[in-house]
Amino acid sequence: MHIPDGFLDARTALAGGALAAAGLGLALRGARRTLPDRRVPLVGVAAAFIFAAQMLNFPVAGGTSGHLIGATLAAVLVGPTAAVVVMSSVLILQALLFADGGLTALGANIFNMAVVAPLVGYAAYRGVSRLWGGDLRARLTGAAFGAWCSTVAASVACAGQLGASGTVAWDVVFPAMTGIHMVIGVGEALITTLVVAAVAGARPELLDDRTTGAGRVGDRTMVGYGALVALGLAVFVAPFASTWPDGLEMVAERLGFAERASESPAASSPLADYAVAGIASPAASTAVAGASGTVVAFVLAYGLARLLVPRGARGPIPRAGGAHGSAPRPV
Amino acid sequence: MHHGLSDPYQPGSSPVHRLAPAVKLAAASGFVFAVVLLPRGTWPAYAAAALALVAAAAASRVPLRRLGARLLVVEPFALGVAGLSLLQRGGVVVFLALLAKSTLCLASIVLLGATTRFSDILQTLARLRVPSLLVTTLALLYRYLYVLVEEMGRMHRARRSRTFVRGRWFAWRSSATVIGHLFLRTSERAERIYAAMCARGWKT
Amino acid sequence: MREGVEDVDALEIRHLAYRYADGTEALRDVSFSVAEGDRVGLIGPNGAGKSTLLWHLNGLLPDHPAREAAVRVFGTPVAEPHLPAIRAQVGLLFQDPDDQLFCPTVWEDVAFGPQQLGRQGPELSARVRDALQRVGLAGFEDRHPSRLSHGEKRRVCLAGLLACEARILALDEPSSGLDPRGRRELVGLLKTLPVTQIIATHDLELVVEVCPRVVVLDGGVVVAEGPTVQILNDEALMLAHGLERPHILRHRHPH
Numbered sequence A: 001m002h003i004p005d006g007f008l009d010a011r012t013a014l015a016g017g018a019l020a021a022a023g024l025g026l027a028l029r030g031a032r033r034t035l036p037d038r039r040v041p042l043v044g045v046a047a048a049f050i051f052a053a054q055m056l057n058f059p060v061a062g063g064t065s066g067h068l069i070g071a072t073l074a075a076v077l078v079g080p081t082a083a084v085v086v087m088s089s090v091l092i093l094q095a096l097l098f099a100d101g102g103l104t105a106l107g108a109n110i111f112n113m114a115v116v117a118p119l120v121g122y123a124a125y126r127g128v129s130r131l132w133g134g135d136l137r138a139r140l141t142g143a144a145f146g147a148w149c150s151t152v153a154a155s156v157a158c159a160g161q162l163g164a165s166g167t168v169a170w171d172v173v174f175p176a177m178t179g180i181h182m183v184i185g186v187g188e189a190l191i192t193t194l195v196v197a198a199v200a201g202a203r204p205e206l207l208d209d210r211t212t213g214a215g216r217v218g219d220r221t222m223v224g225y226g227a228l229v230a231l232g233l234a235v236f237v238a239p240f241a242s243t244w245p246d247g248l249e250m251v252a253e254r255l256g257f258a259e260r261a262s263e264s265p266a267a268s269s270p271l272a273d274y275a276v277a278g279i280a281s282p283a284a285s286t287a288v289a290g291a292s293g294t295v296v297a298f299v300l301a302y303g304l305a306r307l308l309v310p311r312g313a314r315g316p317i318p319r320a321g322g323a324h325g326s327a328p329r330p331v
Numbered sequence B: 001m002h003h004g005l006s007d008p009y010q011p012g013s014s015p016v017h018r019l020a021p022a023v024k025l026a027a028a029s030g031f032v033f034a035v036v037l038l039p040r041g042t043w044p045a046y047a048a049a050a051l052a053l054v055a056a057a058a059a060s061r062v063p064l065r066r067l068g069a070r071l072l073v074v075e076p077f078a079l080g081v082a083g084l085s086l087l088q089r090g091g092v093v094v095f096l097a098l099l100a101k102s103t104l105c106l107a108s109i110v111l112l113g114a115t116t117r118f119s120d121i122l123q124t125l126a127r128l129r130v131p132s133l134l135v136t137t138l139a140l141l142y143r144y145l146y147v148l149v150e151e152m153g154r155m156h157r158a159r160r161s162r163t164f165v166r167g168r169w170f171a172w173r174s175s176a177t178v179i180g181h182l183f184l185r186t187s188e189r190a191e192r193i194y195a196a197m198c199a200r201g202w203k204t
Numbered sequence C: 001m002r003e004g005v006e007d008v009d010a011l012e013i014r015h016l017a018y019r020y021a022d023g024t025e026a027l028r029d030v031s032f033s034v035a036e037g038d039r040v041g042l043i044g045p046n047g048a049g050k051s052t053l054l055w056h057l058n059g060l061l062p063d064h065p066a067r068e069a070a071v072r073v074f075g076t077p078v079a080e081p082h083l084p085a086i087r088a089q090v091g092l093l094f095q096d097p098d099d100q101l102f103c104p105t106v107w108e109d110v111a112f113g114p115q116q117l118g119r120q121g122p123e124l125s126a127r128v129r130d131a132l133q134r135v136g137l138a139g140f141e142d143r144h145p146s147r148l149s150h151g152e153k154r155r156v157c158l159a160g161l162l163a164c165e166a167r168i169l170a171l172d173e174p175s176s177g178l179d180p181r182g183r184r185e186l187v188g189l190l191k192t193l194p195v196t197q198i199i200a201t202h203d204l205e206l207v208v209e210v211c212p213r214v215v216v217l218d219g220g221v222v223v224a225e226g227p228t229v230q231i232l233n234d235e236a237l238m239l240a241h242g243l244e245r246p247h248i249l250r251h252r253h254p255h
Helices: A010-034 A037-055 A071-078 A080-097 A106-131 A136-164 A170-202 A219-243 A247-259 A282-308 B021-037 B043-060 B064-072 B076-085 B091-115 B118-127 B132-161 B168-199 C050-057 C083-089 C106-116 C121-134 C150-163 C180-192 C204-210 C228-233 C235-240
Strands: C011-019 C025-034 C039-043 C071-073 C090-093 C168-172 C196-200 C213-218 C221-227
Touching (some): A010 A080, A010 A106, A010 A136, A010 A219, A010 B021, A010 B132, A037 A071, A071 A080, A071 A106, A071 A136, A071 A170, A080 A106, A080 B091, A080 B118, A080 B132, A106 A136, A136 A219, A136 A282, A170 A282, A170 B076, B021 B043, B021 B091, B021 B118, B043 B091, B064 B091, B076 B091, B132 B168, C011 C050, C025 C050, C025 C221, C050 C090, C050 C168, C083 C090, C090 C150, C106 C121, C106 C150, C121 C150, C150 C180, C180 C204, C204 C228, C213 C228
Parallel strands (some): C039 C213, C090 C168, C168 C196
Antiparallel strands (some): C011 C025, C011 C071
16 A cells, blocks of 8 residues: 555645654654653564565465555554554655655555554454453454454545545545455454464463553543544545535535544445445445445454354453563573 | 565765765655656656656666666556556546656655665664654664564475465465564564663663 | 772672572572683583573663672672663673674664763774774674674674673673684684683583683582583583583593
8 A cells, every 4th residue: 555656746745744743753752651661672673573574475366465564463562652653664664765655655655554554453453352351352353353444444544645636536546445455454354363363372461451552552542543543534535525416414424434433434435336225325325335344344353253262262361470571581 | 565675775986875865865855756746747847857867877876777676666556546547537647647757756766775875864864853763663673674574484484394284274374373473583582682782781 | 890909800699599580490599700801601501591690790680680789790789770880891792693783784783882881973983993893894884784694793793892891791602603614713702802701602612712710500500610621521510411521622631
């Protein structure tokens, strides 16, 4: 989803840059407040880890293969604040060193993949795992659902940016991007969950909120991040609401959906092609289609978690040893 | 995704190489911004920009082959979007402008990378008062990305050499386990790096 | 630091014990001393606690320092608030050079220590250049660590310690992973460095070549210490502690 230079006009690029600066700035400030010195190197090598993980091929069909994006994975493993820094660093390095993703588009890319993606993914992960008891199966469900939501949310923002720049017509890019990423999101969810399960299998205490630092992210901070994500999505997507037939009604629904973007971003996608047959109003039918997609994603997420954590293997995540964690080992 | 992990820096002592990293970063960024600001379809302006770039590339004395290789790789995402851009009124102009602009900007970044060490760019960012956590993260990312990619490659090959079961699900599970174990090792390495930083008196 | 007191040992360890959070008892009761300028080999089977011991020499362990420090460096206890000064005096070479070489270029890594100590500008550059020269890596300043061989990375780490002008070098398996030439260069280098050295290693030949004295650690306690040749020639002792008499001594005549 790396947008190259020239695909966004100046206005959109600037908006992307401002939103990225705000999101990254918030995360850096939060990290300065809550990240203990001991975890600073982890943020750096975690970035290298995500970069390396993104390189692994996951065969799909024929000769094609998929790759992990890793935003939700990062948020689960190192906490949402660090994940924003991790993903931003990966994108910055990719843009400067490997010319992967444009320089003017860096702001938009960071907003999509380093702010929206990890935060949406984390919000879903945290919400689901807390609602379901916080044990491993709940976390895996949350991770799977979160990864799917984060992919779709990022693609929504990306589509909005491309549409706003006039690069691609809105009613082409939106269904195309969101549709494809709803499928890609399944792969992302699968890989993310399998990785989290592997980590939990060996060192479950690493997922404990106190270890990852996520425990220090208060609910108010989450609301703050959520507002930024919603603002961004509104900036890039809401202008297109007026192109829909049901004008005002749609705008209201859009903004309403935009605020709850962290819960079910797909619900706001006007996938006309995927509209449920038999429902007259396009707005309502796309809303139903989007909602159905989200529900299906959730059910699949739960199914995967059940597959990985069979009955009888449930139990709380163990706490990391001691108030300060265990001492480092020389070897 | 990532086409060759080789560091783009080509050592040299041309006038371009010897320019201060901050100057080169500013020039490349400025060029990219200027190109993006050019209205769609102003072909003479695009041509002028291309000429400027070719002149800079010549001054850098970096073999064109090295510069050109990265330009030839096509990102599927970019290709897809470019294709979709044709599906609108005036789409052909949009498509060609996309191609021209993105190629010009890409070339500019490639030239920057070929003539400027990334560690120098990092030092420039630090001098520009970019927050230290971000600079440290970028530095550690740059330092350890090859280490972790290699580690992952080793673990992956070891797994594959012990795998006799075919099938996508198994392959996915296996690769995901490799990534999971890589995280565990990364986590432990991070602790030792922290210890090494403290051992040499790291002050935050 | 107490200076001018002639008989202060460089390193004094008294009843050092350490248990990891998961319960593993790495050190049970370790006591020995190292005089300034000495080169001491620390040998023993895997799991004896050698690395854990080295990590105590500059206060990386224990995580929560006890009031009575078991380790003293030139008379100063290894505990807060002396740790910054101790860490400037004791240079620890980590087992995996990739853990210690964390900067993106050789120059930055060697400069890291002196920079933390407040050196800057031409003085800093001179120190870095000098340190790289001493380990035989002049001209490597701009290299990325991933482009270095294992031996070169080791030497960069060593340069980083020399640049801090450490008075004591604590080396954890310095020759592991080195090819024969790299090993020979390391041995030659260690023999020329005038600083106090404590070298934890499995490489018994290196111990014979570099260290006049040796301390044998097994199960978290010191089971023997004394002149290298005498201890290493004691075949029964060696075998009892997971070691063996090195070949280099089998073909020597006892002095």
